[in-house]
Amino acid sequence: MKGTVMKADVVVIGAGVIGAQTAVQLVDRGLSVVVVDPGPPGGEQAASYGNLAWLSSHSILPPASPGVWRQVPKWLFDPMGPLSLRLGHLPRALPWLLRYLASASTEEKLRRTAGHLRALLKGSPALHAEMAARTGLSHLIDANSGLMHVYRDRAGYQADALGWTIRRDLGITCEEIEADDLARRQPDLSPDYRFGIFVPEAGQCRNPGAYCAGLAAHAERFGAQRIAARATGFRAAGGRLQSVVTTQGEITCGAAVIAAGAQAKALAAQAGDSVPLESERGYHFMVEGDAGLAGPTTSLMAGDRKVVVTRLETGVRCGGQVEIAAADAPADWRRADILRRHLAEMFPGLDTSQGRVWMGSRPSMPDGLPVIGAAAGLAGVVHAFGHGHTGLVGSARTGQLVAQLVSGETPELDLSPYSPARFR
Numbered sequence: 110m111k112g113t114v115m116k117a118d119v120v121v122i123g124a125g126v127i128g129a130q131t132a133v134q135l136v137d138r139g140l141s142v143v144v145v146d147p148g149p150p151g152g153e154q155a156a157s158y159g160n161l162a163w164l165s166s167h168s169i170l171p172p173a174s175p176g177v178w179r180q181v182p183k184w185l186f187d188p189m190g191p192l193s194l195r196l197g198h199l200p201r202a203l204p205w206l207l208r209y210l211a212s213a214s215t216e217e218k219l220r221r222t223a224g225h226l227r228a229l230l231k232g233s234p235a236l237h238a239e240m241a242a243r244t245g246l247s248h249l250i251d252a253n254s255g256l257m258h259v260y261r262d263r264a265g266y267q268a269d270a271l272g273w274t275i276r277r278d279l280g281i282t283c284e285e286i287e288a289d290d291l292a293r294r295q296p297d298l299s300p301d302y303r304f305g306i307f308v309p310e311a312g313q314c315r316n317p318g319a320y321c322a323g324l325a326a327h328a329e330r331f332g333a334q335r336i337a338a339r340a341t342g343f344r345a346a347g348g349r350l351q352s353v354v355t356t357q358g359e360i361t362c363g364a365a366v367i368a369a370g371a372q373a374k375a376l377a378a379q380a381g382d383s384v385p386l387e388s389e390r391g392y393h394f395m396v397e398g399d400a401g402l403a404g405p406t407t408s409l410m411a412g413d414r415k416v417v418v419t420r421l422e423t424g425v426r427c428g429g430q431v432e433i434a435a436a437d438a439p440a441d442w443r444r445a446d447i448l449r450r451h452l453a454e455m456f457p458g459l460d461t462s463q464g465r466v467w468m469g470s471r472p473s474m475p476d477g478l479p480v481i482g483a484a485a486g487l488a489g490v491v492h493a494f495g496h497g498h499t500g501l502v503g504s505a506r507t508g509q510l511v512a513q514l515v516s517g518e519t520p521e522l523d524l525s526p527y528s529p530a531r532f533r
């Protein structure tokens with residue numbers, strides 16, 4: 110369509126899980142929608158493809174915590190550690206990193222963020238189940254699986270005690286699992302793990318990429334159009350959006366949603382909001398095969414390694430950890446091999462000699478909260494990005510909130526904690 114002009118009520122920029130959920134909600138309201146993305150929905154370019162599939166309504170703590178800075182040097186020098194940093198990128202990343210540490214420097218700040226994330230994520234597994242039922246994707250959502258955190262011993266758990274206390278204070282049930290019970294419930298897990306916490310309210314997706322693609326396909330079946338293009342900016346008149354400019358031409362529209370994940374920063378700036386969005390890269394290593402593979406019965410996170418192991422319909426996936434690097438820096442596949450080694454140590458019965466590797470970018474804000482809300486400088490533009498480690502679980506409610514905003518309904522949640530104005 111290069112050079113030509115299309116028309117739509119709403120342009121959704123980005124076909125990751127945030128854009129796909131939003132598109133479904135918008136077409137349901139009878140709006141005409143164009144989804145713009147240079148890649149396929151839920152394709153390997155998107156974080157929504159390769160994540161760990163947790164529908165973790167209890168993931169309400171930002172990755173940083175009070176005093177975490179003391180552990181950073183140890184992590185950086187540990188080749189198996191949960192954090193890596195490309196030194197060349199440090200000058201650019203430093204302001205974000207300092208903000209990231211500062212935003213979780215006290216218990217009060219941590220509790221505030223946890224409260225805001227809880228408001229967004231509470232009930233999310235059920236919301237995903239409803240969405241999956243509406244879109245013919247129920248086979249991809251298990252809203253009742255529960256999720257597990259495992260530790261080598263109770264002392265390891267107690268080192269995370271503040272986070273668990275905050276969760277309990279916010280009404281999240283967390284069941285303790287002693288060694289014998291853990292061995293019974295996770296027979297393939299290394300006996301090095303002797304304590305666990307089970308969170309019954311959480312769920313999991315069985316194939317995040319397929320879920321995202323399925324949502325986008327549903328939106329298309331109900332009238333959404335998809336353009337393989339990159340959005341490059343906006344055209345405005347009198348402070349109001351007129352069109353979205355893309356590499357394939359312009360799309361005249363009444364509203365646009367920026368759901369471009371880790372690449373949303375430049376578009377947000379064009380809409381009047383300068384936001385500290387950074388890419389927190391993550392890798393996965395995946396042993397492909399059927400359910401006969403050794404691995405977790407319930408998806409779990411190892412507290413000492415900061416990695417998650419999930420059984421998907423396509424195999425067993427291990428991922429997590431964080432790499433801070435320039436968005437366009439080549440992948441460091443040694444990070445994926447580190448995940449392979451963690452997986453082999455946690456599940457000794459699993460053949461990890463072969464597997465698929467992937468790298469993607471979490472769209473992360475330094476305070477651990479996403480950016481959802483109207484743009485300051487361009488009426489008609491709505492932000493929906495920055496979900497960091499919780500974009501899959503948070504996508505169902507985000508799609509609802511954004512559709513409510515775009516269609517002039519009162520959002521079901523007070524959006525001020527997620528407003529881009531918090532960075533002004």
Ligand SMILES: Cc1cc2nc3c(=O)[nH]c(=O)nc-3n(C[C@H](O)[C@H](O)[C@H](O)COP(=O)(O)OP(=O)(O)OC[C@H]3O[C@@H](n4cnc5c(N)ncnc54)[C@H](O)[C@@H]3O)c2cc1C
Binds near residue numbers: 124127148163470497
């Ligand atoms: C290793 C790892 C594990 C994770 N595990 C979990 C988990 O278990 N549970 C959970 O809830 N979250 C998890 N996450 C986080 C989650 O994957 C992300 O928060 C979420 O996928 C972000 O979705 P998104 O739609 O905002 O971005 P993305 O999925 O990255 O999609 C953004 C899309 O925008 C497109 N785009 C970019 N720029 C433009 C442009 N200019 N024009 C048009 N299109 C554009 C891109 O091509 C892409 O398709 C994990 C992330 C990683 C990396």
